[in-house]
Amino acid sequence: MKELRISAPSDKQKLFLTANTKHIAFGGARGGGKSWAVRTKAKLLALRFGGIKILIVRSTYNEIINNHINQLTEELHGIARYNKSEKVFTFPNGSTINFGYCNNDKDLLQYQGAEYDVMFLDEATQLREMWIRKITACVRGVNNFPKRVYYTCNPGGESHRYIKRLFIDRKYEDGEKAEDYTFIQSLVTDNKALMRSQPDYIKQLEALPPKLREAWLHGNWDIFEGQFFEDFHDRPEHYKDRQYTHVIDPFEIPQGWPIYRSFDWGYKAPFSCGWWAVDYDGVVYRILELYGCTKTPNEGVKWHPPQVFEQIAKIEAEHRWLKGKKIIGIADPAIWDAETGDSIADVAAKHRVYFTPGDHKRIPGWMQMHYRFAFDDNGFPMMYIFKHCKAFIRTIPLLQFDEHKPEDLDTKGEDHVADEARYFLMSRPIAPPTVKAKNTFVENPLHQYLDMELRDFR
Ligand SMILES: Nc1ncnc2c1ncn2[C@@H]1O[C@H](COP(=O)(O)OP(=O)(O)O)[C@@H](O)[C@H]1O
Ligand SMILES: [Mg+2]
Structure with a gap:
């Protein structure tokens, strides 16, 4: 032997x-x-x-x-x-x-x-x-x-x-x-x-x-609580040069950039639709969104499925960034479920709004969000949000860790934008970044007293 x-x-x-x-x-x-x-x-x-x-x-x-x-x-x-x-x-x-x-x-x-x-x-x-x-x-x-x-x-x-x-x-x-x-x-x-x-x-x-x-x-076992996306930097006062922030002023989308539409249907709560452009380096930009309540209206808005897709079709027919473009739709696979009558996907198709089912694995999806938020050595992330995308900017920082499922977020939170963004990101996953995220300025307590460019005291 x-x-x-x-x-x-x-x-x-x-x-x-x-x-x-x-x-x-x-x-x-x-x-x-x-x-x-x-x-x-x-x-x-x-x-x-x-x-x-x-x-x-x-x-x-x-x-x-x-x-x-x-x-x-x-x-x-x-x-x-x-x-x-x-x-x-x-x-x-x-x-x-x-x-x-x-x-x-x-x-x-x-x-x-x-x-x-x-x-x-x-x-x-x-x-x-x-x-x-x-x-x-x-x-x-x-x-x-x-x-x-x-x-x-x-x-x-x-x-x-x-x-x-x-x-x-x-x-x-x-x-x-x-x-x-x-x-x-x-x-x-x-x-x-x-x-x-x-x-x-x-x-x-x-x-x-x-x-x-x-x-x-x-090897710390005590940390899965509190804010889930602490890596999202939404400080509009600091987005002058696109470094160390994810929220930026809109710009005109070049013709050659592919456009995606991601969608999550809210059965009891809001639905969320996001439009994304992808540049030649693979950086993604959330350029537009449509967000609204389906059943329990809280801002006086109540949407039924046909209205949602009518509006989506209208935006795509009229908005100068979307008009005439081939738009790739990705949605929560649950929209194909139909207990009785038409599924949400059927209603969408009637309005010529088409989707393919997204990959809905949760933890890998959240990891894609984290990888995209990470800043490279020069302070540039792989995902930007146009500053008029209010639903993303408002809801992402509110999401909390799930008490019972570490690494996942608490689905009792307003998570429709996060879900829809995750389906989109899973359609073009990136490798984990290997550089150290240079985000120490956010944790630096001095910065609240200083009226200067953040990069001066990194
Ligand atoms: N004592 C060792 N001698 C040689 N290679 C080792 C030894 N311990 C670990 N490795 C190698 O290091 C890598 C990571 O180890 P692994 O056991 O897979 O880590 P983990 O399961 O904790 O992620 C593997 O390629 C493994 O073969
Ligand atoms: Mg192992």
Whole structure:
């Protein structure tokens, strides 16, 4: 049999590999060498305890393939055999490393009646608390093998609160014993291997807006509250030269720039329609918008679907930036739902207002907003808002983090502009910026006393 070769663990990975309580959590930030530690511990256990049954879980099957099965196939070549249909590596000593995933309640069926000695929940915070409880109930069996559950985690995600209670706050309920739980923090800066091989990775984390940066770079679990888009800079008094602001004076849109229309229908509240132009560098400009109440009028305005699309069609026929242009429409996929009669999309089509369904994945959509708001080294963002787009400028700063779903915003807020902007941005996603966002002037308490250009005291 071939010999197993393993590179040297980091100091934090060493603590993980030698920890010996029943529940062990590792990481608490991005890029801390978590998945490597999981694979390494699984291999060592399999070789040391012949016959042991090990399970590695991620939220989806694709993730388990990309983060573990592909790597282990290479690392265990000549050491253990992989059976693809059973998703299991079998070692000559009878040990097995099995794989599972859980993305919805139905996936729990995989675990019915199963028994494992040691389990790894990689990115455990992406799994719901109920799934974690049901899956970890499979750690049992009458043998002398150690019984362990390893969790790797990041702040944010479905079970943020559960993992934080057990491993960060250490508040225990009946049946849980404090001495069974260990947490080992590992930050990207603890992962020298990654710092060497991908020096840009830390720059990506540094370019995140402050709260996400605190969470994923510094491993802070307390930050998902308050204003959601703290990276939106709407200070009209400072937009003279388009630097360090997102709100600008309108200008004439060059003929060659493509135009998009994004739309969110408010079933109980306002609808929102935004028009966007895209320049040759891929920078997007919100140039016009139409925003109004559909059911509960608060400003004396009450719109019915035909009126909304009549108005949209009229604006597109008459406004000099839109007239005669091919406009690409992107909307909330829910507008195609029709319980009875016409869907909202049908009504739109009757007015020759056409849409394709947007990608409505929420967290990736919000990340696109953050990436676009980030300023480059010269202070230029990838998204601007014309200053007459009042609904965007008013509602985006009001949105709050959701108390129960970290990383997401509270949908009780007025979120229709944000939703519609997100569908549009997901149609032309950009890579995370890697430069440090130069926004310190906003946090500088001195600036309120100074009547000068902001860039003078960055
Ligand atoms: N001890 C180590 N030796 C060599 N490479 C490592 C080590 N720890 C982590 N790495 C590498 O660093 C990168 C990030 O590690 P990974 O475990 O994927 O981080 P995380 O799961 O925390 O995001 C991967 O390419 C991984 O193979
Ligand atoms: Mg990982």
